[in-house]
Amino acid sequence: MNCQAQGKILVAAASDLKFALDSVIAVFKKKDAGTVEVTYGSSGKLFEQISNSAPFDMFFSADVEYPKLLKEKKLTLSDAYIYGVGRIVIWSKKIDPSKEGMKSLLDPSVKKVAIANPAHAPYGKRAEEALLHYKFMEAVKPKLVFGENISQAAQFVTTGAADIGIVAYSLALSPNMLKENGKYFLIPENAHKRLEQTVVITQHAKGNALAQTFLTFVKSDDAKKVLAHYGFK
């Protein structure tokens, strides 16, 4: 089944990119002809789908591991490129993590702490590592609720379903989350494995030049500027 019109690619992207990548694509559209469409989800789920021949032309993962595994399975057409290094933040509407820092997770008023599912979301895994790093795991574990991906974890805290959450910095800087008037604290980078995030062109893009064009654009300064705006380094 191939329902692709000319000059169109379908990209699978980690949920932390929801707003950042949309902005990158908006800039790309102004310069080049061609449509880039995105499906967001947890990196692990998207990896599974690509492994099962889902029609994605590119894969923006939230880590380096999943693209590497795809390459080992010979399902990629390009080398993995690091498009950014992400960060995680503690985000809440209820208390002020920017004042209390890591300790805000232990605040007695906190009943539910939202993180992404560490089983298949790299941002959830990093959140877990940070909790272990500060030896908070034991205290926080009974309060953890898991979003299917980092965007859902963010949704849990913005709706107030969870009192506090560990979410992607890129989401905290997005307009949709800024308008929720929450406060956040940037978790120090040494508390978890570096959030290096890579992109690869996948097998499905064979013969579709737009994938390479878009990858070249992602490497450009214009795209880097947009990504930096969302907190990627």
Place this chain on the structure above:
Amino acid sequence: MLDFEPFYLSLKLALATTVILFIVGIPLAYFLAFNRSRWNVLLEALVGLPLVLPPSVLGFYLLLAFSPQNVVGKFLDDFFDVRLVFTFPGLVIASVIYSLPFMIQPVQSGFSMVPRSLVETAYTLGKNKFTVLTRVLLPNMKAALITGCVLSFAHTIGEFGIVLMVGGNIPHETRVISVVIYDEVEAMNYRHAGVYSSILLIFSFLVLVSVYLVNRRALKVHYQS
């Protein structure tokens, strides 16, 4: 910026599913209604399974079956170049299975509601089974047929879990309206999610009202005659 394509996709999926279910459903319901074998219960239970099974269980098995790495999926891929995971045809098959009881159960009870005397009279007049089905049974159970179609259609529009597992949120292919709402909520676009949701809410309500109206009228006719 509201996008109406997902609605179109959902309608297309529901229409295809309902048409297939109508064609498959009548003979199957006929068999269930008139076959007196004691093994019937097993078949009945099998047809009713999607009512009680979590969509994730059905989705899991369908993924296994459809995957080109397994026997069925590989066969389809090798011999017919057909892929069912992440494609519209795959969604249609999944929906047919998922909505099966919503067609079969009303139609089956429709068959048993037609007065035996009518059927037996037709047989005595020397009509064969097919003529009895098309000239006596089906015309006397229109309410059941309409109910089956409307419920299958509406149930398919409302599908979410299976669609997400088997379809995988591919734009223009498997990104139906229920998936879009989930996406919008995740993106914290609550206004969009609200608009889409209210459209679906009104639609579902109207569907049920029409089903109850049809059934009420049918009951009246039933008792008056």
